[in-house]
Amino acid sequence: MLDPRDRGLAYGDGLFETLRVTAEGRVPLWAGHHRRLQQGVRALGLPVLPECRYQAAIAEGVAALAGKPGVVKLTLTRGPGGRGYLPPPEPQPTVLWQAGSLPVWSEPLRKQGITMGLCDAPLYPESLAGLKHLNRLPQVQARREVARQGWHEGLLLSCRRQPLEATAMNLFARFDDHWWTPDLLAARAGVAGVMRQWLMAHLAARGETVACDLRPLSQLHGARGVFLCNSVVGVLPVRKLAQWQWPVLDSVLQLQRSADALFLPG
Amino acid sequence: MLDPRDRGLAYGDGLFETLRVTAEGRVPLWAGHHRRLQQGVRALGLPVLPECRYQAAIAEGVAALAGKPGVVKLTLTRGPGGRGYLPPPEPQPTVLWQAGSLPVWSEPLRKQGITMGLCDAPLYPESLAGLKHLNRLPQVQARREVARQGWHEGLLLSCRRQPLEATAMNLFARFDDHWWTPDLLAARAGVAGVMRQWLMAHLAARGETVACDLRPLSQLHGARGVFLCNSVVGVLPVRKLAQWQWPVLDSVLQLQRSADALFLPG
Incomplete structure (x- = not known):
């Protein structure tokens, strides 16, 4: 108590x-x-x-x-x-x-990807951005919206309509020759996830390029594939965001297996 | 528990x-x-x-x-x-x-006014502005700064350096022909205090003009007098903000007495 x-x-x-x-x-x-x-x-x-x-x-x-x-x-x-x-x-x-217990994400969703919507309220900047502090009303409000709308997750945009993160997951996208994740420090918003950090290091160690900057929402449409991640669920492909659709890339499923492997017996 | x-x-x-x-x-x-x-x-x-x-x-x-x-x-x-x-x-x-117990503000400070500093971090906008929710880390951080600096209170500015409020009190100023308090709804920031609301109604009922808008910090220098308020302490004149000084106006001390009278026996 x-x-x-x-x-x-x-x-x-x-x-x-x-x-x-x-x-x-x-x-x-x-x-x-x-x-x-x-x-x-x-x-x-x-x-x-x-x-x-x-x-x-x-x-x-x-x-x-x-x-x-x-x-x-x-x-x-x-x-x-x-x-x-x-x-x-x-x-x-x-x-x-x-x-x-672990949250259950059904195997079909983990393979075929989830559906995401655009949350109404922007994620405003804050002094303590990146950290996992207990002031989480913006995420609670966004998660309520996700449930009302029947999405699996919701994308939070900055005041300038740049994609930042989902309510409880970080965002990655695969572009033609590089991976990308939003620069939360530059945006002064969001939670810099531990799985996000692990994936950035993992990709870099494999010699892949990971860009970390802020981009307009429209650029996400040009991604080859999109996924979310956190340190409990691992990697979750995104199939659909509002009117846009992406295929589930083999390279994303491969990252999913790498993240899952962290928690295998051994 | x-x-x-x-x-x-x-x-x-x-x-x-x-x-x-x-x-x-x-x-x-x-x-x-x-x-x-x-x-x-x-x-x-x-x-x-x-x-x-x-x-x-x-x-x-x-x-x-x-x-x-x-x-x-x-x-x-x-x-x-x-x-x-x-x-x-x-x-x-x-x-x-x-x-x-009631916080103690010494009689001399209540009559001669308090000293205020400018807090470093801006008060960022938020969706739930105005409300008294439990996400109060910005105020905690600002209050720590006030203590470190040895001020009585700290003024929080918007990202555009407009005065918004103190860490736990609302701001009023007296200009030549009107009172003024920052428009927290327009700023999407701060707590809309109950004493602030009472004072706005009290002044309006007395036929006085109360402007509620957002102004640059520099305009506060031109005020004839400045005060803070909340529903516990009432009205507290401000004598000094950083390098600026104001006299304690009789009209402010009169408002202080009106606020105090709310809590008199009867």
């Missing part, structure tokens, strides 16, 4: 990470999650905790999964108190975990 | 109001707080609760104050659960209260 004065509740004053755990209890992408968590800790001015503090919470979550693959969500808040917005001078951070 | 799966904690998926309570347990500005709460409920798509549900929570907070004037903070969240950002189809909202 949580102290109702916790600043995570009062102001969303904290961070979270959603970790995919293998059946053997490994968290293959922990290094990436931990790196982003530390960036968030610095940006928010939270006390730096030793890594073992997080690992202890994750171990409890893994134990609760009892040998099943699943998800452990780690939440770090600035802890209780502080009169108004000003944090207490020596915050006592709260570390929480929750364990759950 | 709070369910750690509460969406207020997970995503800041909720709203709050900070109510000033008189020694007799009255909440003179409740109508304004309730109106804004209802706007937030509609915007977030939360279930509409009967007003008595809030009043019951406030009554508990008032009882905890035990006859002292103070503050009751009311928090409304979408309640527990929901896989990821998507809310559960039938949310069970959480209503929480916390009671506390």
Whole structure:
């Protein structure tokens, strides 16, 4: 149970990470999650905790999964108190975990691709862009729209109508001679996903070009293929966005297998 | 205690109001707080609760104050659960209260005015502007800056360097023939305060002109006097902003007395 004065509740004053755990209890992408968590800790001015503090919470979550693959969500808040917005001078951070099963994406969708719509509200810029902080109302509102519209996911555009990300996944596209993902730092918006980071490094290590910049929505139409990713689901091809359609590329399915392989026994 | 799966904690998926309570347990500005709460409920798509549900929570907070004037903070969240950002189809909202003493602003500061600085980060636009939702990291970050700099408060500017509000107070200025407060709806940023609303109505009822638009920062220099307000503190004159100084106008101290009178016995 949580102290109702916790600043995570009062102001969303904290961070979270959603970790995919293998059946053997490994968290293959922990290094990436931990790196982003530390960036968030610095940006928010939270006390730096030793890594073992997080690992202890994750171990409890893994134990609760009892040998099943699943998800452990780690939440770090600035802890209780502080009169108004000003944090207490020596915050006592709260570390929480929750364990759950893996979300199910049907095999046909994973192979044939999902349907995406364009969300109405732009993703406005913010000072803490890229980080996985607890101020997530824009994503909650966008996800409500996705459900109302019956899409699988929704594409969030910048105020200049540049594609940025989906509500809970990052965006990639394959162009003739390169891969592309939106430059969230330049847009000052969105969450820089751990799977996005892994894929960028993985593609670069294979000698492939990954462009990271901002492009008008219209340019996405000229992509050969489009996919979404996150560190729980892996890679999900996009078949349809509003009136546009793309084929599911073999190279995207190959990336999907590479991402899935991270979580195979071994 | 709070369910750690509460969406207020997970995503800041909720709203709050900070109510000033008189020694007799009255909440003179409740109508304004309730109106804004209802706007937030509609915007977030939360279930509409009967007003008595809030009043019951406030009554508990008032009882905890035990006859002292103070503050009751009311928090409304979408309640527990929901896989990821998507809310559960039938949310069970959480209503929480916390009671506390009134913040102390020394009499000299209330009469001679406070010192304000310019916060570095702009207040970016957002879809839920005006509402008092739980996504308050920009204000937390700005309030940390205010403390680091040793100011009493900080002025938040828009991306176009237009004055918007302080970290926890709204801004007013007196010009030659009218009052002015920033148009937060046009800026799509900030919290439309209940005391701001009360003052706008109070001034209009007295036949005074209150302009509500967006102006460049430089125009504030030409104001005859400047003040901040919120529903707990009332009216607080500003003596200094960065290199600029203003006198404390009698008309501002008169507004301060009018705001204070709301909370007098009677």
